[in-house]
Amino acid sequence: MKDPLRSTSETQAPPRPSFELRALFSFRKSGPRLPVACRAAFSIGLPVAIGWAVGDVSAGLMATIGALTSLYASDRPYANRAWVLAGIALSFSVIVTLGVWAQQWPVMAVPLVVVIAMAATFVCHSLRIGPPGAYMFTLACAAATAIPVPVDRVGWLVLGGGTVSWLVHMSGALIAPRGPETSAVAAAAQAVARFAQTSGIGAKDRPRHEAALALHDAWAALVTFQPADGRTDNALTRLRALNRELHIIFAACVSADDSLAATPETLAKRAREIGAETRTLGEGVNDVQVPLGRLRTSHLLLENLTLYSPASGVTMRVGIAVAIAGAIGAALSLERAYWAMAAAVLVLHMGLDWARTLQRGLERTVGTLIGLVLAGAILAVHPTGLWLVATLMCLQFLIEMLVTRNYALAVVFVTCIALVIASDDHALRDPAVLLWARAIDTAIGCGVGLLVHALFGPRGAPVSLHQQIARTLVTAQTALDHVAAADVTSDEALHVRRELQHGIFRLVTSYEANTGGFARDPAIDERMWPTVVATQRLGYKILAACWSIESVGSSSPAHLAREELANVNAALSKLITAVHDGTGPITPHELSDFLKDEIRDLSDSLVPYRSTPARGTR
Structure with a gap:
């Protein structure tokens, strides 16, 4: 089974993200979306159907804001999902209530949306909550600042929509609890x-x-x-x-x-x-030793609660963009300026590099313009009653089926459903006015988002790639001490193993941040890709040794003698210094078979470069 280690010098760096027009016309691979799409369709259709049944379709349409809860936590276990969805539904209710309340003091509308957008962006980015992330929270708050509805009623309607979504989301637990x-x-x-x-x-x-x-x-x-x-x-x-x-x-x-x-x-x-x-689980076994899993929520939030963290950078850009878009909307007296603020958030909240941010802005703009044509046709037909319910469900179903495959095409239907809901079940005398306003607001929001990213976008990762590699190697040294002592299941060892795994994952994100943004010299970081791969190999080899020891006990062949551990640690210390200082390859001590190839490969991959300390790393 022995496989000679392929030198990382032969490993080609992944292509730098680029702007591609063909993405508008191609479909990406995606996992199963049918359950998510059906769940979202029923979540948005049921509140409107209930509103129609009781003779108040407008109330049902208002409740669809809470139905956005269905777009989150689809991969969470049901026990955890129940709490997460309840929190999201309650958040939508509070956010919309605040937005309607701010109508009494128009000057407070934009600052409120800025605060909500920044808070949602920071939390979603820190906790790695995927799409739609902070966008829906911002859209709900911004839209509420322009909705003519009593403040004492709106929160309950939105919470009712969230409750319907919660029930639909949790219904799967009745069929497959795990x-x-x-x-x-x-x-x-x-x-x-x-x-x-x-x-x-x-x-x-x-x-x-x-x-x-x-x-x-x-x-x-x-x-x-x-x-x-x-x-x-x-x-x-x-x-x-x-x-x-x-x-x-x-x-x-x-x-x-x-x-x-x-x-x-x-x-x-x-x-x-x-x-x-997994499809036919048999009898259970006795409890087994398990790792600690993902870092806890509190740890992830604290980790990003620094000035130069990725989450803080994205949050700052979102706040600036929303403030500018809102100010432009107020200066031009746009009737629905909240669309501009929401569009700015949509472009920026995921923290993408410049190429992918530009791609997202183009896809949003093109999809919106095409969607306006389709929306105009739907508004001209003016579906009512159960036809309105069916229309909204079909649009939401198409959105969820397409959003991971072709974002621009999904935006076509996003635009339609937003305008149909905004019409409040009223026939519009002049739909062209509404459509034209949406086009202007989207153009302003996307333009502001792109401008803010160009001016304030990341100039590389807040922690340099050299620093991240050095940190990962320091954690690897600590993990090696546990390997040598065959102590891999104590609380301390489990925390070290998790931190090493976390560091390996961060290597890739740090590399992407340096090569995909406005780095001073991305070519230097591109030459570091072999070192990134070599560090990953070494880290995974140590983690594999931990699992080997855990499975067979202290007799594992990965067990290091004291002298061997000293030699490996000495070599790693030299590598850490070389990486930190940006010098070239080193000559490691005589090493045992364990990690010999990985250490030599890592040494050979080093790129001479005198780096300066990263911000915030002293």
Whole structure:
């Protein structure tokens, strides 16, 4: 099974993100979206249907703001999802109430939207909450500043829509109580099988990283997002055991140990079998040792609560853009200036690099312009009653099916549904006025968002790539001490293992931030890609040793003698200094077989470059 380590000098850096017009006409691969689309369609249709049944369609349309709750937490286990969705539904209710309340003091409208947009962006970016992220919270607040509805009524209507969405979202628990956890483990099994199949070839860096991410997500579902009281059942215990076995298979593939009888084909086959076993869970097993899962919410928030963190940078840009877009709307007396503020947030809130931000702005603008034509046709027909319900459900279904495949096409239907809801079930005497206003507001918002990103966009990661590599290697040294002592399951060891995994993931995001933004010299960071890959290989090898020791005990072949540990630590210390100072390759001490290839490969990959300390790292 031994696979000669392919030098990272042969590893080509991933292409820098670029602006592509063809993305407007192509479809990306996507995971299953049908359950999400059906759930979103019913969540938005039911409040309107209830409003129609009681003779108040306008109230039903207002409640659809709360129905936006359905767009979040789709991958969370149901016990955790219940609390998250309840918090989101309540947040929408409070935000909309504040927006309507601010109508009494028009001068407060823009500052309120700025505060809500910044708070939502910081939380969503810090906790890695994917699309729609902060956008929907900002849109709800901004729209509420222009909705003519009593302040004492609107909060209850929105909360009612959120309650309907909560019930629809949670209905899956009646059919498959452990469905999200099962899906996460099945996805990890597929990723590990792909990695095992490529472990005998040379190009295994990307499959290995994808498998590690999938396993990390699975442990988050199985550990992090489970109730704090530690309650388990037969299905959860069994899924944890299966995922632990997957991680041991992953470790075996990383180690490529000759002492293992299993071939890559055998390991890949077993990983696929585990994926199949998730569909028919048998009897449970005794509780197994599990990792700590994803970093806790409080840790992630505190980690980003610094001036130069990525979340703080995105939050600052969103705040500036919303303030400018709102000021322009007020200066031009735009009737629906909230569209401009929402469009600015949409362009910026994900914290993308310049190329992808420009791409997002173009897709939003083109999709909106085409959507205005379709919206005009729908408004001219003016569907009412159950036809209105069916129209909204179809539009929401199409949005969710398309948003991960072709964003511009999804925006076509986003524009339609927004305008149909904004019409408040009234026939418009002059729809062209509304459509023209939407076009102007979108152009202003996207333009402001792009301008703010161009002026205040990141000039590289807040922690330089050299610094991030050095930090990861320091954590690797600490993890090695636990490997040498065969102490990999104590609380301290589990925290170190999690921090090392977290550091490996951050290497990629740091690299992308330096090469995709307005870095002073992105070519230097591009030459660092082999060092990034070599550091990942070394980190994964140490983590694999931890899993090996955990599975077979202190007799693991990864166990280091004291002298061997000293030599490895000395070599790593030299590498850390070389990386930090930006010097070239080093000559490591005589090393044992464990990590010898990884350390030499890392040394050979070093790019001479005298770096300056990163901001905030002293």
